[in-house]
Amino acid sequence: MADPVSIFVNPIVTNIIYTAASLIQDKFLAINGVKEEVEKLSSNLITIRAVLKDAEQKQLNPAFDTLRVWLAKLKDAACDAEDILNTFVTETFLWKRKQQVRRIKTQISLSKVRYKSSVTHEIKEISAKLDKIAEKKGKFPLVECSDGGRPQNLPQTTPFVDTRDVFSRDSDKERLIAQMLSNESDAEGDVSVIPIIRMGGLGKTTLAQLIFNDERVKNHFMFRMWVYVTVASISKGYLRK
16 A cells, blocks of 8 residues: 655645735725634634644654544645635735726725625635634644744745746646737736636746746736745735835
8 A cells, every 4th residue: 555645734824824914904805704704714724833843744643544634624625715815815906906097086995895705705614614623623632833833935036947847837828828918918907917826836936937938928018027025025915015
């Protein structure tokens, strides 16, 4: 029998925590009780992250089979939460930008705001799911990390990529470039944002580098800019600036 594959959730959980922090700081996003749910989701994940390092180390011990099951459920829920929050952030950002571009000057009131994301109910559902997973954490003899399990920032990225080391990304690259160069992306008054959402280590940055350096992209856009954003700067609202 093959050895079981290790389950690593820390990068996903950390990304969700920083995304949630950015959401919580934006008062506009506190609609229909979503802020409270996001705060609960973030609080649960911060507590879980403190023991993740120990959990990921103990998971291959035969005495902790149920711990692997818990990690697998956490990973599935975390991936769903990451997708839902990223979709919520993107939808809201585009809505707000359209209002600015169209110069609709209205006083935003949290009690009278007309915009409601289609994923607000999904945030509440995934928050409740993670709440149950967090409750089961206490069943395992896990040791908390002194730093809360916080990872260090990754090395700064650049737009340059060695294509000799890249494999099997052509279909993803072509699909995204076609979307970027389509007439829909050029619609006047609209701001297009194309997120690349996937768990850490699967080549999101490499894919972005390939697209950035493609000749069709260079010829289509008058200006291009590569911006390196740390996880810390995201939590401080860097993207809104």
